[in-house]
Amino acid sequence: MKRTRPLSLRLRLTLLFLLLSLAAWLCASLVAWQQTRDKLDKLFDTQQMLFAKRLSVMEFEQLQSAAPQIAKKKVKHGHLDDDALAFAIYSTDGKMLLHDGANGKEIPYNYRREGFDNGHLRDDDDSWRFLWLTAENKRFRIVVGQEWDYRQEMALEIITSQLTPWLVALPLMLILLIVLLSLELRPLKKLALSLRARAPDLAEPLPDDGVPREVRPLVEALNQLFARTHTMMQRERRFTSDAAHELRSPLAALKVQTDVAQLSDDDPIDRQKALAQLHTGIDRAARLVDQLLTLSRLDSLDNLDDLEPISLAALLQSAVMDNYHPAQQAGIDVRLHLHDNTVSRQGQPLLLSLLVRNLLDNAIRYSPAGSTVDVTLDAHCFSVRDNGPGISEEALARIGERFYRPPGQSETGSGLGLSIVQRIARLHHMTVTFGNHPQGGFIARVSW
Structure with missing residues (x-):
């Protein structure tokens, strides 16, 4: 119709x-x-x-016996109507x-x-x-x-x-x-x-000169929409560029390991090593893709919905238990110190769990065997500290940048874990600081 x-x-x-x-x-x-x-x-x-x-x-006495009538006369002005x-x-x-x-x-x-x-x-x-x-x-x-x-x-x-x-x-x-x-x-x-x-990706606001006052809120809403659309398009372009750049190396490595495995038919030991390297490369690529998607989803959020009160003591205990076995396999001891068990914050449990898990994974991954990772909860902050060598001042100034990894790292990584931590903290109105502990090691502190 x-x-x-x-x-x-x-x-x-x-x-x-x-x-x-x-x-x-x-x-x-x-x-x-x-x-x-x-x-x-x-x-x-x-x-x-x-x-x-x-x-x-x-x-009346002068009236005649016969009924007289008034004579009609012509008048100069007006008209006579009977x-x-x-x-x-x-x-x-x-x-x-x-x-x-x-x-x-x-x-x-x-x-x-x-x-x-x-x-x-x-x-x-x-x-x-x-x-x-x-x-x-x-x-x-x-x-x-x-x-x-x-x-x-x-x-x-x-x-x-x-x-x-x-x-x-x-x-x-x-x-x-x-x-x-x-x-x-x-x-x-x-x-x-x-x-x-107007071009689809133009970010300049519409002029409101001469626009009636009743229509001005519509123009302002359109300008806000254009700004959000431009930001989203930039974010999508950055994501596409980052994904293409960062996935190039893992995919190239996977192709090389696949070629090595195909050429090692006569040597079972070399083929097994190539398959193990291929499995490790697949894990690395999967982790990179997962982190890219997570960071892209977090960038698209301006505010969080469905918030609920979360006990940080229970949250940290659960995160420590989840990372306990990987830490033991790496020869690292994870210790939890709860100085205030009553601390509670409004937030999304999954995102805050991801924040703590990334900090613990980063500390376990880059700490030498035999190290200790301390997780401490106070009234206005919690921290994750290792007793490794720490990082240089130059690297400390850039820590948290996307895809940045301090030089000299032997562990594989994408450089996105701490960026995810910072984004989740900002969404929960928290502040993340990184630094070297005076007694040695690297410390990440989340405060509110």
């Missing part, structure tokens, strides 16, 4: 503004219509009341004495009504608003009427004159909105073009 692409942000904002403007215009029109109609009703009711009171002070106002004057017995000459003569007499009333003219279905008022001498009744349609038309004209300019201005506002949105979205379009033309 083909997915439809969403509308552009500019179009969505324009449509949303249009809908909101129309809804606001309609609501304002309804409210204005209601309020204007109510105000006009009060105004016209007051007008009818004032007109009726003015008529009530006339000299529905605007109509009136009639009756005697109390219902005889019409005076009317306006138009709709007033069609107002039916009401004997009982006093005040405002709604009704109709004779032979007419239009609704009218009437005001009945009795003169002070109780001999005459005055009625002033106004058609309801006239009031509504007047209210509609007022509302139309007020709201039409806003309706005309709406297209202009939309055009202005589209122009403003185009100007405001221009930095985003520029940012998109920059991302489209």
Whole structure:
């Protein structure tokens, strides 16, 4: 099923503004219509009341017996509407004495009504608003009427004159909105073009000049992502380069030992030696690959998850027991000194075990036969110390560098063990220091 692409942000904002403007215009029109109609009703009711009171002070005795009418005259300004106002004057017995000459003569007499009333003219279905008022001498009744349609038309004209300019201005506002949105979205379009033309391994951050404040967190997150991606690519390239460089020698040695074993068919002793060397080379290559993969996995970690409290005394005891038999085979005695059995740290047991195992393996591997390796736990650190010859100051300054091995070493190794130790310590917020012990030997101390 083909997915439809969403509308552009500019179009969505324009449509949303249009809908909101129309809804606001309609609501304002309804409210204005209601309020204007109510105000006009009060105004016209007051007008009818004032007109009726003015008529009530006339000299009714001078009216002729036949109902006269007011003559219509042309006026220079304004217009005369028969529905605007109509009136009639009756005697109390219902005889019409005076009317306006138009709709007033069609107002039916009401004997009982006093005040405002709604009704109709004779032979007419239009609704009218009437005001009945009795003169002070109780001999005459005055009625002033106004058609309801006239009031509504007047209210509609007022509302139309007020709201039409806003309706005309709406297209202009939309055009202005589209122009403003185009100007405001221009930095985003520029940012998109920059991302489209960006090289995959580029580490330079994206510029945030002119970017709206709401979009700036996205740009910052992208810059952080580019930095992490660049670091990861560099790490992968370094791993590939290191693996290719370091595996070249073991693989070449394996090929040589394989050739020697193939050429030693007539000499079982030489073939056995070649196979033993081949086995040793395979172990070395496997250890190198394992250390490279471990270091690569540790480099990819920024923080550790699933931490748990670890008793360092139990951790060191387990590591010493695991390395006890290899140490005995090498003629080395491993001793554990626990000065504080209550020390506990938050960490990952497997990584901390790897840290201690690498330190013990390094001490056992590079100590002469008959040596002693002391593992000591204190309140704020633990240390692994051998009583070998130590290392020179020049080598001590570079110890811990990847693939660095002090000169004069007879044991095989990759130079990655102490680098792994340092990386695990940093992930656990620990500090590793290397040095020569004053009483002789090499010491590695992990403190927190």
